[in-house]
Structure formats: C-alpha cells, structure tokens
Amino acid sequence: MAAVPKKTEITTKARVKPTYLILGSGSIGFAVAKELRELNKDLVIVDQDEQKVETLREEAYEAIVGDIKDPELLNQISNKNLTAILILSSDIEANKAALANVKKTVSPEVYIVSRAPDIINRQEMEALGADHVVMPSKLVASSLARSLERAESLRRGNKLSQWLKDINNKKLAIVVHDNPDPDAISSAFALKEIAMSVGTESSILHHGEIGHQENKAFVNLLGIDLKRMENHDISGFDKIALVDCAVPGSNNMVPPGLHVSIVIDHHPLGEVELDAEYVDVRPNVGATATILTKYLQELNIDITTNLATALLYGIRTDTHDFKRNTDPADLSAASFLYPLSDHEILEQLERPSMSIETLDVLGDAIKNRQVIGSYLLTNVGTIRDRDTLPQAADYLLNLEGISTSIVFGVSEDTIFISGRSHDIRINLGDVMKRAFGDETGGGHATAAAAQIPLGVFSASKDRQILLRLVNEAVMKKFLGVVGAEESEE
Helix, strand or coil, X not given: CCCCCCCCCCCCCCCECCCEEEXXXXXXXXXXXXXXHHCCCCEEEEECCHHHHHHHHHCCCCEEECCCCCCCHHHXXXXXXXXXXXXXXXXXXXXXXXXXXXXXHCCCCCEEEEECCCHHHHHHHHHHCCCEEECHHHHHHHHHHHHHHHHHHHHHHHHHHHHHXXXXXXXXXXXXXXXXXXXXXXXXXXXXXXXXXXXXXXXXXXXXXXXXXXXXXXXXHHCCCCEEHHHCCHHHCCEEEXXXXXXXXXXXXXXXXXXXXXXXXXXXXXXXXXXXXEEEECCCCCCHHHHHHHHHHHCCCCCCHHHHHHHHHXXXXXXXXXXXXXXXXXXXXXHHHHHHCCXXXXXXXXXXXXXXXXXXXXXXXHHCXXXXXXXXXXXXXXXXXXXHHHHHHHHHCCCCCCCEEEEEEECCCEEEEEEEECCCCCCXXXXXXXXXXXXXXXXXXXXXXXXXXXXXXXXXCCHHHHHHHHHHXXXXXXXXXXXXXXXXX
C-alpha cells in the first residue's frame, strides 16, 4: 500500500510574500491584524485552526493553516519582504518555539515581537532574541491607568472651570511668587485666559523684581501684563489664586494665614496643610506650566501663539530643557505646545545678553567659592538682583568634581540662597527645608532655594561683619544637614 502523503498546510501554490507575518490569530493577533489592515499594510496570518483560517479568508484576510511551532513553517513563506513577525498566540510554549525557529531562519533586520504572560517569560523571550515582548495584562493596566488619568484631568478641568464660573462678576487676584520666573508667569497667564473664557476678571500680581535677563525679555516679547502687588490692595479682590507657590506669606506678599481660593503648584508641600477651596499640587511634574497646559487641553480653550510660547518656555526653563525633574506629562505638554509656539521668539529668549551685575556675581561666586568634598558653597556678598544667584549656581555645578553648588547673597533685609545638585544621595529641597526652615526653604531634589529675613541684623552698620556672620551661619547650617565637615579647598 502506497504511503499517504502528509497533508500540506499551505493552501496556495505560490509562496506568500507578506510584509507583516502574524503567528496566532486569537483575540490579540486578530486585533493587531485589523489595525495593520486599516493602515494598508500587507500581512499574512498563520493559525492551526482550519475553521478560523477559513473565517479570516471570508473577511478578505490572507491566512494560512500552520503550526507556529513547526520549524519548516517559515520555509513555506517567503521572508524576502518581511518587515516584522508578530508571535501572538496564547500558548506561551508555542511562542517560545516559534521565536527560536524565527531567529534561525529570518534576517536580523526583521523586527520580532512576541507575546508573554509575565515578566519571567518576557525576560526569557528577550534572551531568545525578541526585539519587543508584549504582556497583554500590562497593556490593559497601562491603558486603564491612562484612561483614569485622563478622567481625573477632565474632572479637575471641569471643576476649575465651574468654580471660575461661579465667581463671575467678581475680581480674582492671581498671585505668583516673588521675583517670578517663566514657569510662574506663563502659568498665571494661562489661568488668566481660563478665567477670561468663563467671563471672570483677573489680574496677575507679583512682588519683587523680574531681574533675570531672560525673564525680562520673556515678559516684554510676549506682552504679558503683570502688576506689582505694592500698587494693589489685596483686600480689593474677591478671590485669590496662588500659582507656582502654595502658602500665603511664603515667598509671596499674601498676608500669612489669609484664606486663598485656588492653589496650583508643582513644588512639594511637605507637612504643610493648605486652606483653599481648590487645590491642585502635583510634585511629580517638572513645571506648573505643564499643569495649566493640561487644563487648557481638557477645557478645549483656544491657545494663542503667545500663550503657547510662554508655556513651552516655562516648561523648558523649569525642567532645564527636560534634563531636571522631568515627567512624561512635561514632554507631552511640550509636544502639544511646540507647533503652536513662535520659534523666532523662543530663539531670542535663549540668547539674551548677560548683564554686568550677573557677570560680577558670577565672578564673585568663583572667587569666594569654598569646596567641601563635592559640595561647593560661595558667598557673593551684597546683591541687588536675586536672579543672578541661580545663574551662578547652574554655572558652578559644571565644575569638575562638584555635585552640589550653593550660592548665597544678602540684600537690604534678606539672605537669598540658591542651590543646584545632581547628587543622588541628597534631596536638595529637603536639605534646604531642614537647614533653613520649612517656611523659608524648599524646592526639588535637584534645584532649591531659601530666603531668610535678616531681622534686627538688617540695621547693622558694619556690612563686612554682617556678611561674615551670614557666611558662617549658612555654611554651618547647610553642612550640618548634609553631614560634611567644613574645610578649605
């Protein structure tokens, strides 16, 4: 009796030439096939279930019957035009066998995706050579988390919008921190636009100077209307919003203990409890401008070119061009704002001239530096513009062997301290709080500041003695907290 020939699993005479090959047409494999077909991709599906293959063909899919574990399977399919192979069956052992066969047969240029149920199997498949391993449970969890985050963001936006509608015909003061930076200014600018969209009148108020050259150019080029708090009675406003700061009287001129209505900030609060009607504090994001950008998106508010430019610049400066304290939300917000922004203005902002005072402070910072281990501390003496301090701190952090730079100076009645760090052993914001007090210091892990009132010492006639006392006090408190011993460089 003649031997019965083995039934061929290929039902077409010609070898198939797919761009994408899907091994396994379960719920995930079929879902991927649908997406690829909508993108007009050429593809072939392989499954061992003849009835399922017939159903796929009825729906105009190129499908063949085959066992994905069969080492001869790929010899029956031309891999000349293959871009990717997706091994997506629910049988983990079959997927591993298919992956091993694929790696022996196809060109290294073919992108290979495999399905795994858990991390252990994912690691094994990566070791077998998969370019990407998907875990359906993780994908579902990630999708659900994004959906919940979107729902929460939409709820926050609607809540803020409704709150602003409820105070229609009332005056809102939007207060930013003293000597505001682009993040604070752009965030306040955005909140003003949101308030305007529901008919609420508002004013942006600040105390101190806009001294940094980039900040001055930022306000002037974008025509942002800022008003000095000294010229306005805060009691003349019906409601108060704090933006890029959270506590009344802490780095702002709002009287301590005064009830505020809105707090929107990205700085960590620590143990502080806020008395406000609406609070949105997100320490995970790198800029308050990111939070306000999300509000504008959720509320479908038209964003002008100037507002988009302001917010993008605010995010970039506070994240140090996405190299410091950056969250995926910052990147997402920046990506949204980028095509809406004026890039000629952004280019002008990135190349401001350096003032003589900034140059002098930088020179004093270098000359007076004291290095203890990898910590650099420097007293620049009397200052007029506190914004020169973070510029100096940024510059000094680039010096070889320095992990943390602290620059401080004295105005007529306040000690200003600015710090930068890339030392993973410390959280600079926490260090500032512990060294100089919760009410005066704070910030993020890599960028922080403090300001300490001189009190009765501000009346001192001998400025040199005062500066020496300030130097000793700041050095002692900071080094005591980080556990370093003071010594000369």
